[in-house]
Amino acid sequence: MTWGRLRLAAGAAALVLLVGCSGSGAQDPELSPPARSQDHPANGVDAARGFRSARGYRATPVPVRVDIPRIGVSSALIELGRDADGAVEVPEPFGVAGWYAPGTRPGDPGSAVILGHVDSKRGPAVFYRLRELRRGDEVRVGRADGSVLRFVVERTEQFDKQRFPTDDVYYPTLTPELRLVTCGGLFDHSIGHDRSNIIVFAALRT
Amino acid sequence: MRFRTGPVALATVVLAATVGCSTSPAGSSSPPASPPAAGHHATKLAAATAAAPTSLGQRRAQFEQLLGLHALLAVRLMRAVVAAAPDFVPVASASLQDNTDGLSRLVTDAYGGAQADRFGQLWQRHVTDLLSYARGVAGQDAAAKQTARAALLADAEAYGSWLAGASNGRVRASAAAAGVRMHVQELMTQADVYAARDYATAYRIERQAYEHMFTAGAGLAKASVTPELAVGLDAPPERLRSAFAMLLGEHMELVIAAQRATFAGAPEFQAAAAQVNANTTALTRAMGAIVGPRKAVEFQSAWAQHVEGLMAYTAAVAGNDEAAKATARQNLDAFAARLALYFSDIVRKELPIQPLTRAITAHDRHLTDHVDAYAAKRYDQALRMEREGYLQMLGVANTLVGAIQKTVKPQLPVGGSQTGGGGSAHHRRR
Numbered sequence: 092m093t094w095g096r097l098r099l100a101a102g103a104a105a106l107v108l109l110v111g112c113s114g115s116g117a118q119d120p121e122l123s124p125p126a127r128s129q130d131h132p133a134n135g136v137d138a139a140r141g142f143r144s145a146r147g148y149r150a151t152p153v154p155v156r157v158d159i160p161r162i163g164v165s166s167a168l169i170e171l172g173r174d175a176d177g178a179v180e181v182p183e184p185f186g187v188a189g190w191y192a193p194g195t196r197p198g199d200p201g202s203a204v205i206l207g208h209v210d211s212k213r214g215p216a217v218f219y220r221l222r223e224l225r226r227g228d229e230v231r232v233g234r235a236d237g238s239v240l241r242f243v244v245e246r247t248e249q250f251d252k253q254r255f256p257t258d259d260v261y262y263p264t265l266t267p268e269l270r271l272v273t274c275g276g277l278f279d280h281s282i283g284h285d286r287s288n289i290i291v292f293a294a295l296r297t
Numbered sequence: 298m299r300f301r302t303g304p305v306a307l308a309t310v311v312l313a314a315t316v317g318c319s320t321s322p323a324g325s326s327s328p329p330a331s332p333p334a335a336g337h338h339a340t341k342l343a344a345a346t347a348a349a350p351t352s353l354g355q356r357r358a359q360f361e362q363l364l365g366l367h368a369l370l371a372v373r374l375m376r377a378v379v380a381a382a383p384d385f386v387p388v389a390s391a392s393l394q395d396n397t398d399g400l401s402r403l404v405t406d407a408y409g410g411a412q413a414d415r416f417g418q419l420w421q422r423h424v425t426d427l428l429s430y431a432r433g434v435a436g437q438d439a440a441a442k443q444t445a446r447a448a449l450l451a452d453a454e455a456y457g458s459w460l461a462g463a464s465n466g467r468v469r470a471s472a473a474a475a476g477v478r479m480h481v482q483e484l485m486t487q488a489d490v491y492a493a494r495d496y497a498t499a500y501r502i503e504r505q506a507y508e509h510m511f512t513a514g515a516g517l518a519k520a521s522v523t524p525e526l527a528v529g530l531d532a533p534p535e536r537l538r539s540a541f542a543m544l545l546g547e548h549m550e551l552v553i554a555a556q557r558a559t560f561a562g563a564p565e566f567q568a569a570a571a572q573v574n575a576n577t578t579a580l581t582r583a584m585g586a587i588v589g590p591r592k593a594v595e596f597q598s599a600w601a602q603h604v605e606g607l608m609a610y611t612a613a614v615a616g617n618d619e620a621a622k623a624t625a626r627q628n629l630d631a632f633a634a635r636l637a638l639y640f641s642d643i644v645r646k647e648l649p650i651q652p653l654t655r656a657i658t659a660h661d662r663h664l665t666d667h668v669d670a671y672a673a674k675r676y677d678q679a680l681r682m683e684r685e686g687y688l689q690m691l692g693v694a695n696t697l698v699g700a701i702q703k704t705v706k707p708q709l710p711v712g713g714s715q716t717g718g719g720g721s722a723h724h725r726r727r
Contacts, residue, residue, distance in 0.1 A: 134563035138570070139555075139612035144601035145574035148581045150590030177711035185718050191710070200540075200586040211718035218716065252713030261709040262533035265540035265583050274717030285717035 151196045152234035157188055157205055161228040162220035164188075171206060181206055185216035191261070197232040198240050198295065200265040205232075209273045209285070218273035222247060222289045230269060230293050242269040242293035249275050249287050260290060267295040353522060354538070356407055357530050361514030361539055362546060363400050366687060368480065368506040369550050370396055371424065375431035375488045388676040392684065393424060407521035412463040419459055423452045423477075427484055434488045446485060453477035464520035476513050480506065496568035500554070504547065504572045511543045544580045549686045551576050552607055556668040559615045573604060587705070602632045610665050614672045626665070633657035
């Protein structure tokens with residue numbers, strides 16, 4: 092290690108000297124400290140005796156709808172889980188979005204995930220225009236208690252489904268965020284599915 | 298339960314927090330305190346802290362934790378100067394110096410010896426100027442404060458220039474300087490409001506300053522590597538580890554702050570205690586993100602008993618009430634047993650109750666020994682106890698995230714979503 096111990100030691104000595112000077116400030120008129128409450132230690136004891144820890148944690152309300160003015164989306168939300176094969180369920184009605192209920196609730200720490208179809212065999216579905224979202228666009232999530240959360244889009248990306256960024260979408264974190272997911276890219280007629288997913292990354296507006 | 302394996306992670310927190318982990322920052326070269334329950338661990342910890350980081354993830358973690366600790370130590374040293382606590386000041390300054398040494402070792406590892414020398418000079422000056430500001434506050438000397446403020450802002454600019462150069466331009470000087478400006482502004486403001494007896498604001502800013510330094514630590518680590526490697530340092534598992542390290546370290550430090558504030562009177566204690574509760578709320582929400590709402594409620598209840606038991610013991614120590622101390626110890630033991638039962642239950646008996654109970658009891662002992670030492674004005678011992686407990690927290694977060702990786706990830710949805718309904722959108726887009 093190349094760190095100069097000698098110079099540090101000298102620095103430490105200077106620091107202690109400096110602090111030592113201030114530590115003796117009670118005798119130095121220039122350093123007369125402001126009075127503080129230390130003359131009532133008994134009150135501190137009483138306060139500590141009366142301490143009560145935070146309780147009353149309440150679960151965050153579940154989301155019930157999503158509105159994205161920029162692309163004309165206004166949808167109720169249904170609950171989604173996982174299929175038997177481990178894949179995320181998708182909404183049954185093409186015109187309705189869903190949220191991944193085993194994961195994070197919008198507003199809680201972590202990434203809440205809302206999914207919607209891009210289309211059906213008959214035409215556009217609820218997230219048909221999701222790819223148009225850009226940084227700064229707003230996504231509103233209404234909750235069961237009537238409150239509305241506002242998320243701001245940070246970026247929109249397309250991923251091949253074979254390289255789906257599972258951690259970036261579902262992995263628990265402690266930052267309240269939102270992911271919007273739909274399909275995109277080329278349609279593979281041999282399997283009857285799009286090859287890619289469009290993912291919108293959004294952060295809670297504070 | 299949101300993720301069925303969350304309880305394993307919770308239990309791991311308790312185990313790791315109380316019996317210690319082998320992964321510790323390189324931030325301490327002093328021998329830690331050696332209370333009866335922690336002596337062996339203290340020896341292992343001292344050895345571990347002398348080791349260089351072995352991974353980029355550890356580098357980020359260590360920068361975060363040492364910079365967070367820097368903010369706390371600086372705050373408390375400045376307050377000791379403001380409040381004219383001559384016995385505490387030299388010990389606190391030595392602890393801050395130890396922290397600076399640890400940071401310099403990390404910079405050596407990340408940026409090389411020459412850059413570490415420059416960093417050490419800058420950081421030493423930063424600390425010295427913070428002290429000058431505190432002296433100005435203590436002396437109600439507006440001119441001295443102004444001079445120190447100007448010096449601190451100049452330090453911030455110098456730091457920005459240093460990091461821009463050390464990182465080969467990966468970080469803009471203005472951005473790095475802005476972070477340090479916010480840091481010094483927070484520290485100056487907390488000193489001002491503390492002197493004005495606005496303790497609620499002072500303790501709130503202290504907590505903010507600590508949390509902001511985690512961001513600075515992550516930035517310092519990421520700037521030391523290529524952008525490609527930096528992306529990996531910001532992956533979700535790293536972010537989760539970082540967040541839990543911050544919250545658990547904060548818990549430890551805020552309890553200690555409240556213990557010390559007990560001796561300063563009710564207004565200061567209540568301000569410190571409010572931040573303890575804010576941390577408990579944040580920690581509960583964090584746990585809820587992993588184990589779901591129902592288990593989060595159970596966690597908060599158990600955690601509340603833990604914190605209240607520690608405060609009851611603190612009150613007994615401050616009140617010189619030996620009978621109350623004995624009662625508080627008995628209660629803490631009972632809470633530990635109950636916590637152990639709870640944790641063992643939620644991991645479906647995968648972790649036996651007895652080792653859990655011993656681990657939680659050892660954790661309590663760590664904090665009760667701290668307040669014993671502080672009350673007896675054995676400040677060097679109190680600060681060593683503080684540092685040892687704080688350093689454990691990085692290992693706690695690592696262990697926690699490790700458990701999550703092993704157990705939660707397999708339960709995440711597999712692959713992408715089949716949210717295309719037939720290709721009509723594709724035809725329309727072509």
